[in-house]
Amino acid sequence: MPKLSYLKALNRALGDELERDPAVFLLGEDIRAAASNVTAGLFDRFGADRVLDTPLSEQAFTNFATGAALAGMRPVIEFQIPSLLFLVFEQIANQAHKFSLMTGGQCKVPVTYVVPGSGSRTGWAGQHSDHPYALFAHVGVKTVVPSTPADAYGLLVTAIRDDDPVVVFAPSGALGVREDLDFGTLAPIPLGEGRIARSGTDVTVVALGHLVHDALAVADELAGRGISAEVFDPRTVYPLDVDGVVESVGRTGRLVVVDDSNRTSGFAAEILAVVAERCDLAAPPRRVTRPDGAVLPFALALDRAVQPGREQLVAVINAVLEDR
Amino acid sequence: MTDLYRTVRLIRRFEERAIEFVRSGEIVGGIHPYIGQEAIAAGVCAALGPDDVLTSTHRGHGHVLARGADPARLLAELMGRETGLNKGRGGSMHAADFALGILGANAIVGAAGSIATGAAWAARSQGRDTVAATFFGDGAMNEGMLLEAFNLAALWQVPVVFVCENNGYATTMPVASAIAGSITARARAFGMPAFTVDGQDPEKVLEAMNTAVARARAGRGPTFLECVTYRFDAHHTFEHRARLSYRSTEEISTGRSRCPVEIQGARLTAADRAAVDAEVESLLDAAAEVALGSAHPDPAAALAYLYAGGA
Numbered sequence: 001m002p003k004l005s006y007l008k009a010l011n012r013a014l015g016d017e018l019e020r021d022p023a024v025f026l027l028g029e030d031i032r033a034a035a036s037n038v039t040a041g042l043f044d045r046f047g048a049d050r051v052l053d054t055p056l057s058e059q060a061f062t063n064f065a066t067g068a069a070l071a072g073m074r075p076v077i078e079f080q081i082p083s084l085l086f087l088v089f090e091q092i093a094n095q096a097h098k099f100s101l102m103t104g105g106q107c108k109v110p111v112t113y114v115v116p117g118s119g120s121r122t123g124w125a126g127q128h129s130d131h132p133y134a135l136f137a138h139v140g141v142k143t144v145v146p147s148t149p150a151d152a153y154g155l156l157v158t159a160i161r162d163d164d165p166v167v168v169f170a171p172s173g174a175l176g177v178r179e180d181l182d183f184g185t186l187a188p189i190p191l192g193e194g195r196i197a198r199s200g201t202d203v204t205v206v207a208l209g210h211l212v213h214d215a216l217a218v219a220d221e222l223a224g225r226g227i228s229a230e231v232f233d234p235r236t237v238y239p240l241d242v243d244g245v246v247e248s249v250g251r252t253g254r255l256v257v258v259d260d261s262n263r264t265s266g267f268a269a270e271i272l273a274v275v276a277e278r279c280d281l282a283a284p285p286r287r288v289t290r291p292d293g294a295v296l297p298f299a300l301a302l303d304r305a306v307q308p309g310r311e312q313l314v315a316v317i318n319a320v321l322e323d324r
Numbered sequence: 325m326t327d328l329y330r331t332v333r334l335i336r337r338f339e340e341r342a343i344e345f346v347r348s349g350e351i352v353g354g355i356h357p358y359i360g361q362e363a364i365a366a367g368v369c370a371a372l373g374p375d376d377v378l379t380s381t382h383r384g385h386g387h388v389l390a391r392g393a394d395p396a397r398l399l400a401e402l403m404g405r406e407t408g409l410n411k412g413r414g415g416s417m418h419a420a421d422f423a424l425g426i427l428g429a430n431a432i433v434g435a436a437g438s439i440a441t442g443a444a445w446a447a448r449s450q451g452r453d454t455v456a457a458t459f460f461g462d463g464a465m466n467e468g469m470l471l472e473a474f475n476l477a478a479l480w481q482v483p484v485v486f487v488c489e490n491n492g493y494a495t496t497m498p499v500a501s502a503i504a505g506s507i508t509a510r511a512r513a514f515g516m517p518a519f520t521v522d523g524q525d526p527e528k529v530l531e532a533m534n535t536a537v538a539r540a541r542a543g544r545g546p547t548f549l550e551c552v553t554y555r556f557d558a559h560h561t562f563e564h565r566a567r568l569s570y571r572s573t574e575e576i577s578t579g580r581s582r583c584p585v586e587i588q589g590a591r592l593t594a595a596d597r598a599a600v601d602a603e604v605e606s607l608l609d610a611a612a613e614v615a616l617g618s619a620h621p622d623p624a625a626a627l628a629y630l631y632a633g634g635a
Contacts, residue, residue: 025449049449055479060438060472067442070427071377072450075442091469095435099428104411105629106422140630163632 001180009149010038010116010170012186013156014076018046021074024160027052027061028078036080038116038170058084062091062113066099069109076160077111082118082130085167093139096165108163114156114170118145119210119260120296120303121172129296129303133169133208134261137238137270142166142191144236147212149179151235154189162191171260173210194241196248200230203254203320206245206271207231211258211308218313229317237267245271246278253282254320258308263289283323286316326596328526329588331366334604335386336585338395339557341608342385342402346561350616351402355416358386360556363584364489365390367529368457368549371537377425377443378457379436382417383489383555384429387459393421396611405618412621413629425454433494434460434467437486441477444484444540455540456484457533463494465507474546478514483540485533486511486548489523491555492579496570511548523551524582527591554579 004012017024026039032053034040043051054061058079065075079085085092096109119131136143142164146152152170159166197212198219207215212233219229232248234241249255255275259268268287275285288308296303339359345351358365365386372378372391380387388398393409401408402416409421420428427443430436440458447454464470465488477484488507492499499507511518517539522528529551536547556579558564589597628634 055472055475057472057476059469060441060476063435063438063469064442064445064473064476067427067439067444068446069442070422070439071443071446071454073446090432091435094432095430095439100632100634101627101629102410102414102418103420103422103428103629104408104413105632105634106410106420107427108632110632142631 001182003178003180004149004183006149006152006170006177007037007116007175009153010114010156011040013153014039015042015045017157017160018042018050023072024074024076025050025052026076026078027054027065029054029056029080031078036078036116038078038114058087059091062088063095065111066091066096066109069111070099070107074110074160077113079113079115080117081128082115082132083127085115085132089135092136092141092165092167097139097141100164109165110163111165112156112159113165113167115168116170116175117172118169119171119173120307122303123298123300125298126295131169131171131260133167133237134265134267136167137267138265140238143169143238144191145169145171145209146235147174147197147209147233149177150181150186151189153186155191155235158188158191161188166191169209171209174213177213189235191236192239192241193236194232194234194244197231197233198229200228200252202228202252203256203317204230204232204248204252205313205317206255206257207233208237208259208267211260214310214313215258218310218317221314222317227317227321240270240274242274245274249275249279249281255281255285256313256316256320257285257287258313259287259289260308261289262294263292283320286320288312288316325591326600328366328370328530329592329597330600330604331370331390332362332526332584332588333600334395334607335362335365335389337604337608338389339385341612342399343557343561345403352404353415354561355385355402356383356560357557358383360580360584361489361491361523361553362386363526363529363588364487364523364551364553366526368487368533370530371533372455372457375425375453376455376457377427377440379427379440379459380419380429381436381459381461382429382431383461384417384419388419388421388426388429391424391426393419393424393426395607396614399611399615400618403615404620405615406621407614407618434464434470436460437464437470438473438476441473441482441484445480445482448483453541454483455537457487458484459487459489461494462488462490462492462499462503462507463497465503465510471510474511474514474516477546478516481543481545484546485536485540486546488548488550489553490550491553493555493559493570495559496568507550508548516546516548518548518550520550520552523553524584524587526584526588554582556580
């Protein structure tokens with residue numbers, strides 16, 4: 001079976017949607033030359049009007065996409081640096097997201113924001129290494145963080161076809177993941193549907209994006225010690241698959257969340273909250289996150305020190321299993 | 325000629341009545357009255373065709389009325405009623421009527437210019453003949469996102485007309501204290517033609533706008549119109565109570581001496597003018613009756629329309 005990388009899956013999803021729907025077009029910085037490789041080959045296939053290389057004017061081109069969406073298009077913006085989302089937070093959270101309600105449902109704003117290389121990229125320091133998916137979930141913007149190539153393809157396709165704004169985080173730590181698959185099985189994946197990445201009975205580990213792979217590696221390691229960890233990948237941060245999380249934790253009775261957000265008001269905090277509201281737990285839940293208010297420092301050891309790691313995850317799983 | 329008068333008169337009387345409804349509490353939260361600036365909306369919208377689009381501002385009632393929105397539905401919107409243009413979900417600063425190409429008034433200064441540019445670009449790429457007009461005030465000339473939009477529009481020759489309503493103040497900040505250089509020179513720096521227009525005379529605005537629309541429709545890109553005007557009333561109705569002292573009474577009285585309703589009204593016979601006035605009053609009487617008689621939205625539906633298809 002052919003191998004598909006996560007990066008190539010994004011590229012394939014964009015190409016397929018451009019092919020399928022003339023309303024779809026891409027815009028962003030350096031997408032003609034495909035600096036991130038996500039848009040490789042698309043300018044030659046679809047031309048300058050559908051692969052629109054923009055000047056460094058993030059705020060204007062984000063609103064430009066909203067305007068184009070109001071006029072019937074399905075724009076897809078690529079942001080190659082996650083922190084640019086802070087610069088355009090107003091344009092997404094306060095403009096694109098609010099048009100539907102504020103106009104009494106007169107319009108829709110089907111814009112997709114793709115962020116390849118979110119989170120730490122190792123060595124890119126404080127202003128290029130954020131992972132602000134929880135911010136978008138907080139304001140109610142549909143937000144996905146796929147972990148595998150098939151999910152990256154399926155969720156990006158769904159995001160583009162969705163009639164609302166959707167932010168797609170493609171974590172730097174997942175872009176290199178490769179998967180053996182039959183390309184014929186690639187298909188849209190609904191928003192708000194998580195998946196059990198590995199079944200287990202002793203503890204549920206909720207993980208997103210690249211951390212799903214860390215959680216799976218940890219679960220393998222723990223299996224050798226007789227611990228059966230289930231890994232649940234929500235895939236969509238908002239709307240969250242609350243029932244899926246509750247179903248898994250309801251079976252295992254224990255919860256650990258591993259999350260690349262800062263701790264306070266982060267994604268892990270939300271998972272702990274919904275589980276506290278709905279489940280009877282055998283032990284207090286735990287989370288592994290970035291520290292409060294973390295700015296990612298440059299030096300490699302410091303960068304690693306503030307990101308959730310496998311050792312921390314192992315320690316926390318052990319602690320949850322010991323707590324009675 | 326009569327149409328332009330009808331429009332400025334309609335906007336003036338709508339706003340005067342709306343201020344009364346703010347005072348009586350039927351409109352909650354207040355409004356930004358357009359009184360004094362009516363000629364701009366009237367002239368700009370008279371130059372637009374049925375397939376054209378516009379974006380508006382926090383001071384947007386005039387734009388929406390000049391484009392032909394139903395005054396009853398606009399008033400109902402200001403009163404937060406279910407029959408409002410936005411079903412009571414937008415209010416004064418967000419009135420939209422997509423059936424008329426009104427892509428919404430926007431409460432963030434300078435935000436709509438790039439939205440209008442994107443809409444016009446999209447329409448052109450779909451093979452349509454649409455021109456977009458986007459209104460903003462002098463204050464927006466200091467918003468980077470709008471200057472970015474000028475660049476995109478000029479670079480890609482987008483059929484959009486940038487209409488700057490220079491009423492002398494960004495809330496209380498005078499233009500001279502806020503803008504280095506000149507407004508039109510900033511626009512020209514992006515390679516688009518920019519003109520200063522008498523924003524108190526609807527015919528002057530219409531003439532300039534006709535040229536700008538023809539240029540955009542011919543594929544020659546954006547034009548910038550600085551319409552010099554004066555806001556006769558408060559920045560916002562809260563100012564009726566706050567008594568801010570940023571404009572002298574002399575300045576206000578000089579500013580009010582060039583009234584768009586009088587300037588255009590003087591071009592009609594007394595009889596024609598009286599007939600239009602009577603027509604406007606009866607239209608607004610009926611609008612008030614409809615708006616006041618309309619249902620309030622059901623609190624259970626407070627988040628209806630939050631997502632597409634979610635009625």
